[in-house]
Amino acid sequence: MVDSTARDMWERFEPVHDLVYFAPEALRAAEGLGMRGYWMGYFALRAAPLGPVGPSVVTSAFSVFHPSRVARALPDAWKYAAPAEVLAARREAMDAAMTRLFGAEAARSAEFAEAADLAWEAAASADTTGRVLAAANQALERPGRATARLWQAVTTLREHRGDGHVAVLVSLGIGPVEAMVLKAAAGESDGAFLRETRKWEPADWAAAEAALRERGFLAADGSLTRAGAEGRALVERRTDEAAARPWRGLGAERTARLARLLEPLTRAVGESGLLPPGNPVGLSPRTSAER
Structure with a gap:
């Protein structure tokens, strides 16, 4: 039997992390820093742990965005606020939002x-070898306030999982647009929403669909073939396996305790209406208000 702990924990902490993208406090913080538009704020708030990096580094680390989407935001964002200022602003914003x-x-x-302490311990035990976003977040100072500490811990865990997911995709020869096409075909996210927000052209999406059909993953009607479903399941299984170490380090009993403590927080985010339709991260319905 496959251990579902890593996936179950991700579905609990991902909505809490996502407040940085959708909570009004985060949007106001980006505006207060002088960021020009939503996407400059998004990239600055998420990339700040890396330092004043340029678009090529962030395009590589974030994986799914068209390079032009990133280049419109970076490095210009650092002219308005240095990464240290951005980090301080996002910490205050997350404290206020939570x-x-x-x-x-x-x-x-x-x-x-x-x-917060359990999540911090789990995040501290994460292996960040080859995981740049996770390593940069893990290296940040431990916040004194429980709100900021919990948010930073789940963010390290989220980027740890995301870095591992990208590594799995690379190892299987699945490109960024192909990964999004597979996610949409599996019914986990809205394809148009993914394409438009990540700024890929229809031609890019069509090329990814053609590559997946040639590989035998996608049927003519855009649905997953059996091989495609198996390939998608393999990606998710390996992602879960790569994300398991923090929970082994924390131990089954304390991981279960953290899951119970996160449950009402996850439910509150789901009921808030802050998370957009289209489900860009592919959360299951149980993390919504129905949970």
């Missing part, structure tokens, strides 16, 4: 602090 969304009393509770 306090508002989860409630001040909950954010100051012993249970919240326990969740």
Whole structure:
């Protein structure tokens, strides 16, 4: 039987991490820094742990964005705010967003602090070899406030999983657009939403579909073939395996405890309506308000 711990934990902490993209406090923080538009703020807030890097590094690390999407934001973002300023602003924004969304009393509770400490321990045990985004986030100073500490910990864990996912795709010869086509064909995300927000042209999407049909992964109607479904399952299985070490380090009992502590937070994000339709990260319905 495949151990589902890594995937189950990801589905609990991913919505909490995603507040940095969709919470109004994060958007206001980016505006306050002088960022020009949503995407400059997105790339600055996410890439800041890497330092004042240029578009080629971020295009490589983030994987799924067209280079022109990144180049419109970086390195110009660093003219408005240095990475250290961006990191401070995102920490304050996440503290404010989590306090508002989860409630001040909950954010100051012993249970919240326990969740933050457990998540921090798991993130600290993550192997960041070959995982640039995870390593950069893991190296950041431990925040004193439980809200900021929890958010930073789950962000390290999220980037750790994402770095591993990209490595799996590369090892299997699946390119960025092909990966998104497979995700959409599997019914996990909306293809048009992925293509448009990642700034790929229809021709790029069509070329990826053609490559997947040639590989036997995609049927003429755009659905997954049996080989495609198996290939997609292999990607997810290997991603889960690559993301398992933090949970082995934390141990089954404390991992289960963290899962219980994260459950109401995940539900609150799902019920908030902040996460956009189109499900860009492919979360299962149980992480929505129905959970």
